[in-house]
Amino acid sequence: MCRLSSPSLPPSLLSAVGLSSHRVVISLSFFIFFRYLRTLTFIQGSTMRNKFASSQIALHWLTVLLLIIAYATMELRGYVERGSWQRFAMMVTHFSAGATILVVMLSRLLLKLRHRSPAIVPPVPRWQTGLAHLTHTLIYALFITLPVLGLASRYLKGREWQLFGIPMPVAAEPDFDLSDTLTDWHETLAPLGYWLIGLHVAAALFHHYALKDNTLLRMMPGQRHRGP
Numbered sequence: 474m475c476r477l478s479s480p481s482l483p484p485s486l487l488s489a490v491g492l493s494s495h496r497v498v499i500s501l502s503f504f505i506f507f508r509y510l511r512t513l514t515f516i517q518g519s520t521m522r523n524k525f526a527s528s529q530i531a532l533h534w535l536t537v538l539l540l541i542i543a544y545a546t547m548e549l550r551g552y553v554e555r556g557s558w559q560r561f562a563m564m565v566t567h568f569s570a571g572a573t574i575l576v577v578m579l580s581r582l583l584l585k586l587r588h589r590s591p592a593i594v595p596p597v598p599r600w601q602t603g604l605a606h607l608t609h610t611l612i613y614a615l616f617i618t619l620p621v622l623g624l625a626s627r628y629l630k631g632r633e634w635q636l637f638g639i640p641m642p643v644a645a646e647p648d649f650d651l652s653d654t655l656t657d658w659h660e661t662l663a664p665l666g667y668w669l670i671g672l673h674v675a676a677a678l679f680h681h682y683a684l685k686d687n688t689l690l691r692m693m694p695g696q697r698h699r700g701p
Contacts, residue, residue, distance in 0.1 A: 522591050523591050523592075523594070523690075523691065524591055524690070524691050524692075524693075524695075525588075525590070525591060525691055525692055526584070526588060528584060529581065529584050529585075529588070529692075530692055530693070530694055531694075532577055532580060532581050532584070533581070533692055534694070535577055536574065536577055536578065536581070536616075539570050539573055539574045539577065540574065540616070540670070542566060542567075542570040543567060543570040543571055543574060544663075544666070544667075546563045546564075546567035546570070547567060547663065549563065550563055550564070550567075564634075565635045565636070565637075565638060568623070568624070568627065568634065568635070568636055569636050569637045571619065571620040571623050571624065572620060572624060572636050574616055574619075574620055575616075575617060575620035575621065575624075578613060578616050578617050578620075579617065581613075582613055582617075590691075591687075591691050593680075593687060593688055593691075594686060594687050595686055597680075597684070597686065597688075604676075605676065608669065608672055608673055608676070611669055612669050612670075612673065615662065615665060615669060616666070618662065619659060619662060619663060619666070622655045622656075622658050622659040622662070623655075623656075623659045625652075625655050626652045626653075626655035626656040626659060627641070627643075627652075628641070628642070628643060628644055629644050629647060629649075629651055629652040629655070630643070630644075630649065630652040631643045631644050631645075631646075631647025631649075632647075676688075677689045677692075
């Protein structure tokens, strides 16, 4: 997604990189993703739950893991020598995490539209609810837009790139200007994620420790209890 160059590596080394840690992480992510999607058919009585559905909770924390991977590879790439296999592995991991974030965020959006959020107890002022909705909207918009920009820029560049160690198609007629523009937008918008994530975490902790409501507990793994 970020402006990273793919080195020319021997096939044997590329194969080894394809079996490296990024594949393990992404495979585990998809296992969790599909494991909890199976629970969808058992979700009923959304308005009476005091916690989000298991699938929503799982995808939320999977998103956290993937964002850590995506941002870590973005920040640490400058410490790795260009043209090295470590740099190549970091590049593939960044792209793969980003593509998975796109799939997970779209899935979360569908679940959010399908199921009502559990009520916050005790209730909070309407302005807090409005601010929370705005923050969530920006988070969804940003982390759907960023992967689209990054993946599109790689495709339009016309150079070899991979997801999960698998070569991806490239544009038959590269558009370097558009690719560079999309990359610039990707790199400009990416830091906004730190602010949105920070605001989201700060709000959750404020609700939990200061207001002492169930905002944070609604998204924590564990047994769900239904109201009377």
